[in-house]
Amino acid sequence: MLADQPTVPESFDCDAARARFSSLRTEFAFLDAPGGSQVPDEVGQAIAQALADASANLGAVYATSLRVKEILETAEQNAAGFLGCDPHEVIFGPNMTSLNFTLSRTAGREFAPGDEVLVSSLDHDGGVAPWLELAHDRDLVVRQIELRDDTTLALADLEAKLSERTRVVAFAWASNAIGTVTDARRVAELAHSVGALAWVDAVHYAAHMPIDVRAIDADVLLCSPYKFCGPHLGIAYGRASVLESWRPYKVRPAPSTPLGRRFETGTQPYELLAGFNATIDYLKSIGGFDTIVPYERALGERLLSSISDAVTVYGLPTMAGRVPTFLVNVDGVPAADVVAHLAARDIGVWAHDSWYSLGLYKRLGYEDQAIRVGFIHYNTAAEVDRFVDGLESARAV
Numbered sequence: 001m002l003a004d005q006p007t008v009p010e011s012f013d014c015d016a017a018r019a020r021f022s023s024l025r026t027e028f029a030f031l032d033a034p035g036g037s038q039v040p041d042e043v044g045q046a047i048a049q050a051l052a053d054a055s056a057n058l059g060a061v062y063a064t065s066l067r068v069k070e071i072l073e074t075a076e077q078n079a080a081g082f083l084g085c086d087p088h089e090v091i092f093g094p095n096m097t098s099l100n101f102t103l104s105r106t107a108g109r110e111f112a113p114g115d116e117v118l119v120s121s122l123d124h125d126g127g128v129a130p131w132l133e134l135a136h137d138r139d140l141v142v143r144q145i146e147l148r149d150d151t152t153l154a155l156a157d158l159e160a161k162l163s164e165r166t167r168v169v170a171f172a173w174a175s176n177a178i179g180t181v182t183d184a185r186r187v188a189e190l191a192h193s194v195g196a197l198a199w200v201d202a203v204h205y206a207a208h209m210p211i212d213v214r215a216i217d218a219d220v221l222l223c224s225p226y227k228f229c230g231p232h233l234g235i236a237y238g239r240a241s242v243l244e245s246w247r248p249y250k251v252r253p254a255p256s257t258p259l260g261r262r263f264e265t266g267t268q269p270y271e272l273l274a275g276f277n278a279t280i281d282y283l284k285s286i287g288g289f290d291t292i293v294p295y296e297r298a299l300g301e302r303l304l305s306s307i308s309d310a311v312t313v314y315g316l317p318t319m320a321g322r323v324p325t326f327l328v329n330v331d332g333v334p335a336a337d338v339v340a341h342l343a344a345r346d347i348g349v350w351a352h353d354s355w356y357s358l359g360l361y362k363r364l365g366y367e368d369q370a371i372r373v374g375f376i377h378y379n380t381a382a383e384v385d386r387f388v389d390g391l392e393s394a395r396a397v
């Protein structure tokens with residue numbers, strides 16, 4: 001490794017954080033957080049505890065039901081704190097994709113044939129397919145916003161495609177494939193200029209940067225705690241005035257208040273919400289995004305400054321405008337062979353063709369597959385170095 005390589009900030013005690021994860025006590029380097037992060041033990045313990053102490057449903061007056069109520073209300077407050085909204089603007093669901101199908105259908109009840117939805121070329125298909133299916137059923141038009149050559153969203157193309165028919169501008173805040181971040185505030189402003197909803201997929205972004213739905217003026221925003229050290233769960237924010245205007249798909253006896261709950265179908269996974277509460281406590285205890293952002297940036301800079309010229313890095317070449325998620329290929333070595341080589345060295349990354357980003361991957365120009373490496377705050381500089389060395393040695397095989 002080069003002597004002048006970026007070092008990670010010392011303010012974050014990464015070893016102390018890692019000690020809270022049983023899964024991080026081996027040599028295996030999990031560099032695959034974009035597919036799903038590792039989870040601290042206290043989250044699993046909170047889930048088990050809820051099943052032991054709070055196995056009931058909402059609405060009874062005895063202790064276990066009251067505990068369920070407390071778990072749910074705490075989860076709404078925690079989600080509101082994480083997203084920058086009010087607790088009654090929070091909607092829980094099984095994952096982002098299911099919530100997005102549900103909420104797009106709910107919003108679409110008022111749309112007319114010929115209405116348009118704009119999606120971004122950086123999107124994961126969980127942010128696109130729900131609109132395509134709605135368009136299929138309701139005779140809508142889905143149009144894709146193009147990218148600039150540097151993989152950032154072409155705002156000029158967005159402006160050109162906006163019209164009085166645009167009902168929604170849906171976009172990924174950060175790409176799960178190449179890490180490019182979109183100027184969410186500006187996209188929302190443009191969407192609102194024609195009266196469209198700003199619909200944000202923050203699944204990838206949420207692990208790396210703080211969210212403030214008011215600051216970006218989002219109408220709907222979705223994320224998934226399993227990407228940021230939590231359980232498999234989905235969370236949506238909906239602006240109160242927007243949610244109030246929608247007719248929910250709900251069973252009739254279920255309460256309509258608090259507002260967000262009317263869009264939740266059936267019984268919620270209370271034990272996972274207890275796990276989510278433990279995740280938020282964990283993130284706060286390590287210093288939150290004030291700690292995470294500079295630490296992860298240093299990991300990304302370390303990769304970019306040490307990776308060999310024989311490795312192609314797709315997307316933005318510096319840490320400006322991106323999160324530390326990279327798509328790479330080793331010149332002359334198939335991605336599948338490289339990831340097998342890395343797995344044999346206890347390094348966990350995948351090779352894939354599209355990374356579910358169907359509007360993006362063909363533009364990147366690789367033939368078959370590419371390797372995604374995604375750093376998160378529990379990764380270390382030593383793991384970055386092992387990954388770089390592993391790519392080097394893959395060339396020699």
Ligand SMILES: Cc1ncc(COP(=O)(O)O)c(C=O)c1O
Pocket residue numbers: 034035095096097098124126127172174175176201202203204223224233234
């Ligand atoms: C950017 C992005 N959007 C949406 C999704 C789908 O999320 P979920 O698995 O919660 O449905 C993913 C999953 O990887 C993602 O990375």
